[in-house]
Amino acid sequence: MKHLVLLCLLSTGISIASENNTVHTDNQWYRQGQEKIKALQAQADFPKQAKNIIFFVGDGMSLATITASRIYQGQQKGEDGEENLLSFEKFPYTALSKTYNTNLQTPDSAGTMSAMITGIKTKAGAISVDERVQIGECGPKAHHTTSLLTEAELAGFRTGIVTTARLTHATPAATYANSEKRGWEADSDIPKKYRKDCKDIALQLIDYPHGDGLEVAMGGGRKNFIGTKKADPEYLLLAKGERKDQRDLTSQWLKKHDHAAYVWNQKQFDALDVSKTDHLLGLFEPSHMQYEIDRKNDVAGEPALKEMTAKALQILQKDDKPFFLMVEGGRIDHGHHAGYAKKALHDTVAFSSAIENALSMVDLNETLIMVTADHAHTMSMSGYAQKGNPILGKIVVPDDQGNPSKTLQKDAQGKPMTTLSYANGPGYVNGDERPDLTHVDTEHKEYKQAATVPLYSETHSGEDVIIYATGAGSQLVRGVLEQNMTYHIMKAAISHQLQLNANETKGK
Structure with missing residues (x-):
């Protein structure tokens, strides 16, 4: 009888303590635990099918990076920091992602992003091609893989990419390009014997042949879009383009698309009328954009990741079409490579802010938001x-x-x-x-x-990274997953919408 009473008391949440023990209900940690349980029990399931996807990639955002950045953000607010949570750490679904490439235990960003966006693992250094390729050799198109962004574009979705790295860098490049070498960002990077058969990555963005092309592409990397004889508009005497063909791809973007815009500084970005813009190209630095902590010192001014993400969503949500948006916090990785932990943490906090703002702009009952990293670091x-x-x-x-x-x-x-x-x-x-x-x-x-x-x-490190998910279709994010499952989970979430759009296209 005594044991029965004890079980009843425990099941109703009544705390039991002897005279010498802590009364659980008076302990803050106990109360917090009980409140969290109630919140989890009350949480309603999201629909299994999504209309839209926002895919956030924190480049190099290891578990240690997340923990340290959580504390760093909390301490910036005057708190101890340990109890703080970054915006995406509040998401209800998580999984571990195994990041190895087909030829490396510790991976690079090209092979990892290719896996996440095409569903097919590949070699380090390869951009959306399968593992049969020889790195640095122009090969047959039979090895090319199709990204989820391209599948979305072909189905009539509005599509966009936003990054603080170069737009032609490995992570964003994998969404729209196919390349046997991640370094082939401009034509000058490709051996002369291959230039006829293999397009450079910047040209693939401008000549993107699917659907009506990307609606939004913003980041750094101006040098890969202008000729070697043309001065950079921001650093007139210090930098020039890297295209040996002397093509101005920014002008080609404007000619290719109706209601198109090209911006390269903060003033132009702020003045942009999204109601009159259907295709936006933003190139804010010759190479990578500034670290967030250094952004205020930029010569011509450049928008924060949070601002670019918001602008992208404004354009992608202008009508009732579904959309796919990839957002990369690219300079987290660079901070680690340089040994600058503070810059890496500061950019992780900026990445979290972009996610928090995006959450306020979408309906989670029709939008899947996934957040992950391509690989870890040794910090x-x-x-x-x-x-x-x-x-x-x-x-x-x-x-x-x-x-x-x-x-x-x-x-x-x-x-x-x-x-x-x-x-x-x-x-x-x-x-x-x-x-x-x-x-x-x-x-x-x-x-x-x-x-x-x-x-x-x-260097990078080889341990697993975390996938965080919320919104429609997020329930599939659980367990320990091969990294290419990220694509398959996102595609499963929008499979119905892809089919709907395909049927509409056939009916026209």
Whole structure:
């Protein structure tokens, strides 16, 4: 009888405690847990079919990056940071994604994005072609794979890509191009013997032959769209184009599409009338766009990822057509490669802000939003920093009673340590003696976190990344998945809409 009463009390959520124990209902962690359970139980299922998809890719956004960025954002708001959540961490469905390429344990962005957008895994360095290709050799079109963006465009969807990297860089390129080498961004990058049979990636964007072409393409990479004899409009004396054919692909974009616009600075971007724009090309830097933390110093001004995403959605949602939009936080990856953890975290927070804003602009009962990374990085969080310690700072440990202190954790040489470090990269310091960080500002945006192995550029890492999903069709995101399943889940979500559009096209 006593056990029966105990079970009844537990099932009704009534807390039991002896005189010497904590009363559960008075404990904040217990109350938070109970509130979360109620929220999960009350959550309504989304429809299984979606009309629209927004696919967010945080390039290089590892689990450690997400954790550190969550804390970083919280501390920017004056909180300890650990309890904070980035916008997409609140999504109801998650899965792990296995990121290896067909020829590498630790992958690159070309092979991983190709898998996510075409459903077919391939080699590192390959853009939306299958694994039979020889990297750097122009091959038969039989090896080309079809991206979900192209399938959507052929079905009459409005389509768009937004990135803070070059538009011709690996992740965005995989959505619209096919290339045996990710570096073939302009014609000057392709060996002369292959230029007749293999188009460069920038030209493939402008000559994109499917449907009525992309409605939105915004990012960096101006140099790949203009000739070598033409000065860059922003850096007149410092930069020129990279096209040996001397073609101005920005002019070709305007000629190809009705109601088209081309913008390359903040003023033009802000002045754009979306009601009169059906096809928008934005190229805001010769190469990659600025890191978010440096964006205010840009010569001509350039929009934030949040602003570009919002503008893209305004254009894609102008009528009742379905849409597919890919958004990449491309410079998270570059911050890590350079050993600049602060820049990587700052761009991750900006990526989260773009997602949060997009959530306010769509109906989740008809829109699937998926967020993931193409691969991870070697940044890690270690040491025993006390709760609330600056995530970019030197490690301060609690006292012997577990309470806050001002005591720095020291290494074996008696020198302070940082919470964040890399397994390899430019932060390596030659010699047996680690530098003394006592008077070093480890929270500066250009402080290079310590690296164990010396490399000019930090590498990717091979562990799984997380897929987050919400909205229509998001229920399929669960378990441990091969990375190419990302495509198959998105396609399953819009399969009905693809068929509807196909039937409408046949009926015309």
